[in-house]
Amino acid sequence: xxxxxxxxxxxxxxxxxxxxxxxxxxxxxxxxxxxxxxxxxxxxxxxxxxxxxxxxxxxxxxxxxxxxxxxxxxxxxxxxxxxxxxxxxxxxxxxxxxxxxxxxxxxxxxxxx
Amino acid sequence: xxxxxxxxxxxxxxxxxxxxxxxxxxxxxxxxxxxxxxxxxxxxxxxxxxxxxxxxxxxxxxxxxxxxxxxxxxxxxxxxxxxxxxxxxxxxxxxxxxxxxxxxxxxxxxx
Numbered sequence: 458x459x460x461x462x463x464x465x466x467x468x469x470x471x472x473x474x475x476x477x478x479x480x481x482x483x484x485x486x487x488x489x490x491x492x493x494x495x496x497x498x499x500x501x502x503x504x505x506x507x508x509x510x511x512x513x514x515x516x517x518x519x520x521x522x523x524x525x526x527x528x529x530x531x532x533x534x535x536x537x538x539x540x541x542x543x544x545x546x547x548x549x550x551x552x553x554x555x556x557x558x559x560x561x562x563x564x565x566x567x568x569x570x
Numbered sequence: 571x572x573x574x575x576x577x578x579x580x581x582x583x584x585x586x587x588x589x590x591x592x593x594x595x596x597x598x599x600x601x602x603x604x605x606x607x608x609x610x611x612x613x614x615x616x617x618x619x620x621x622x623x624x625x626x627x628x629x630x631x632x633x634x635x636x637x638x639x640x641x642x643x644x645x646x647x648x649x650x651x652x653x654x655x656x657x658x659x660x661x662x663x664x665x666x667x668x669x670x671x672x673x674x675x676x677x678x679x680x681x
Contacts, residue, residue, distance in 0.1 A: 461612075499573055499658060499671030500613075515668060547612050557603055557662075557669075561612030 459484050463548050463562035470535070470542070470569050478533045478565045480548030486560070487553050489531040493517060494545040494564075503546075506531055535567060543569045576659050576672030582680050589646040591675040593659030601662040602642035603669070604633050608655045616657075617644070646677075654679050 461482045470476045480489065488507050492500040502515030506525040520539025525531050531550075535542045548562040575594045583589055593602070601620055605613035617628050619635035619642060626633055630647045642661070646653055659672040 463612075497673060499576075499660075499673050500669075501671075502668050505668070549612070557601070557615065557618055559615055561614070564610065564612050566610075 461548055461550055461560055461562035463546075463565050465565060466563065468565055468567045470567065472569055473537045475534055475536050476542075476567065478535065478546055478548075478567070480531045480533065480562060481529055482531075482550045482560075482562075483529060484550060484552065484560065485528070486550035487528070488551045489525070490549040490551075491515075491521075491523065491531070491533045492547040492549065494547060500547065503533065542567055574659055574661055574670055574672040576675055578675060579673070580676040580678065582678050583649055584680050585649060585651060587649055589649055589653070589677060590643065591657060592641060592643045593661070593672050594641040595661060595670070596640065597663065598639040599661035599663055599670075600639070602633070602635050603660040603662075604631075604642070604644050605658045605660065606655050607658060607674070613658055649677075649679060651679055653677055 464479045490505040491503040494500050501517050503521050504512055504523040506512035509525055509528050512523050512525050520536055522534045546565045551559045603618050604616045606616055607613040617626050617633040622639045623637050624635040632645045634643045654677050656674040656676050658674045660669040662669050
């Protein structure tokens with residue numbers, strides 16, 4: 458089955474630790490995105506990548522880092538510099554030529570304890 | 571960052587009722603999208619609108635791209651229990667611009 462897989466579904470982290478969220482897609486999509494969702498709010502863009510080895514900051518990139526070494530994978534690292542990392546994180550991808558974020562993963566809920 | 575004004579924030583409806591929600595902005599958008607999100611899941615694209623005045627249906631769902639290009643509307647006819655969830659609008663100003671999101675409309679069906 459084609460789709461976007463985010464793992465893990467739930468993640469707990471101690472303050473001061475970096476943590477990496479996985480996002481893998483087998484849809485052959487060029488563009489991939491990371492969003493953060495907080496209760497009662499819409500999605501906010503953290504980073505996006507249009508092609509391999511290239512990525513751009515979104516509105517709230519501070520405290521986060523990404524890499525895009527392979528077309529299928531776009532991992533997000535939440536660093537200790539992110540002041541309020543507890544949130545629901547969503548990865549998305551879109552095919553070539555499309556101008557919409559068409560497909561989302563199931564999300565990772567990160568809780569800092 | 572900019573956010574779209576989505577209303578209502580939540581709706582309590584009876585099964586079988588029709589539902590209307592809207593999204594407005596002070597800026598002009600070239601694309602309007604409507605997504606639905608179930609609890610603990612990622613949003614799923616329902617309808618995409620690319621032209622002012624466009625009216626598009628997806629089953630019981632109908633969405634319209636406002637003629638001013640500053641708003642969009644989503645209607646759900648004859649609601650059923652599986653319609654519960656959060657509906658998000660999103661807009662894009664041009665093909666290279668990131669999506670701007672509304673805060674969502676939570677749909678709840680009264681028992």
